[in-house]
Amino acid sequence: MRPAPLTDAEQRYLIGILSDLESGDARQWYWLEIAHTLPTAKPTQRIHWLGIAFKTLGIKALSPILIKLKIKGADLYLDSAQRLTTYVRQKLNDALLFTGTLIGLMAGFQLLPASLQFATWCTALLGAAWQIMHELRLSKKSKADETIEANDSEALPSAESSLGLASILLAAGVNAQLSLTLVKGLKQDPATFTPPLLLHCPRLKPSPEPNLPNKLWLSGLAWLIPGIISSKLLGLVIAPWNALLALCLLGAIAFLLHQQRSARLMMLVSWVGGFALASIAHYF
Incomplete structure (x- = not known):
């Protein structure tokens, strides 16, 4: 059963939180202009917890949820949501491919369940650590480029130094009539009206690239979650059913992750191929 859509009052409460999170930025007025048209009411339990999630994780990290909930004005973060979804899929795909192939190889060599669990745990921890270090290295390289772009681009006036979104558009060079x-x-x-607004004032649009904190915890979790769950399943039943159970779980995640049949088939072939090669090496 799908949850009921947010009411206008619930949307106003959440948009108010989004506005506070954009405090000091020109986008704060974007959210305030939309919030002024919505009724006020006491926040419900679900919107209260949703607000806590946004305050904790930030707008970009939960931008796909904004789009999914059809929050008014959420199209501002449409590119961010798409980029974040693609990023998570890529990281999770790597983790599933590597973890599943490892389980297939070790099951083919008929190793003990404890060895399978230990190897899966190590894969999850080392994979998460490697991803975090990789993102940290990339962030150092991109800082210089971001500094150059920031110096070359003309920033919009802050929320405190403007009297509304119309004045921000005027400062961006949009004529008065069109701004209003x-x-x-x-x-x-x-x-x-969000697309034409961004067309005339593209600097109002947030950067679609996930920020570094989001990259760190998302890339880490993409390796930790499949590895930890697989390790738990590998100890529930005896071999070889434990490996089959873990691979079925990873396969279910891969099925939800990929919409193309070829991508699902490629991952399955990698897992089965690893098991087959290890079995041949074990017996011959």
Whole structure:
């Protein structure tokens, strides 16, 4: 059963939190303009916990949820949500491919369940550590490029130094009549007027690239979760059913992760191929 869509009052409460999280940025006025058109009410339990999640993890980390919940004005973070989803899929795909192949290889060599569990744990921990170090190295290389781009680009005025979204558009070079039209349209229909707003003021759009903290914990969890769950399953039943059970779980995740049949088949062939090669080496 799908949860009921958010009411306008619930959306206003959440948009208020988004505005606070964008405090000091020109995007704060974007959310405030939309919030002014919605009714106020006491926050419900679900929106209260959702607000805590956004305050804890940030807007970018939960941007796919914004899009899924159809929050008014969430199209501002559409590219961020798509980029984040792609990023998580890539990291999770690597973890599933490596972990499943390792389980297949070790099951083919008929190793003890404890050895399988230990190897899977080590794979999860080392994979997460490697991903975190990899992202840290990449962040150091990209800092210099970001500094150059920031110096070359002309920043929008902050939320505190402007009197509303219309004044921000004026500062960006949009004429007065068009600025008022865009702001008025945004209040009435955010989904329709957000694209032309970003077209005339592209600097209002947040960077679609996930920030470093999000990359660190997402890339780490992408390796830890499959590894830890697989390790637990490997100790539940005797061999070879333990490996089959773990691979079935990884296969279910891969099935949900990939929509293309070829991608699912490639991962399955890798797992089965690892098991077959290890079995041949074990017996011959």
